[in-house]
Amino acid sequence: MLIQKSKEYESLIDPRLLQAFKRIRRNARNGLAVVYVERDACGGCFNKIPPQRQMDIRLRKKIIVCEYCGRILVDKELAGVD
Numbered sequence: 054m055l056i057q058k059s060k061e062y063e064s065l066i067d068p069r070l071l072q073a074f075k076r077i078r079r080n081a082r083n084g085l086a087v088v089y090v091e092r093d094a095c096g097g098c099f100n101k102i103p104p105q106r107q108m109d110i111r112l113r114k115k116i117i118v119c120e121y122c123g124r125i126l127v128d129k130e131l132a133g134v135d
Contacts, residue, residue, distance in 0.1 A: 077125065086125060087124065088124050088125070088126060088127070090126055093107065095119040095122060096124075096126075100121040100122070110127065113128070
């Protein structure tokens, strides 16, 4: 059932973005392609994220990736975390 739902949602996403997401997920050590910023650091590699980059992430105007590990960064609110 979940696989079927994921196929439905995949059809709604820009193929270029979906391919990039799958590539990131394949290369990530724990399979996480999207992580949130916690304590001013990337939730995947734990490297510090500069304040200006954190502001860009909070504004959600474009997709921001970690310059160290390549994972997609989102803010905690978007990730559904307190």
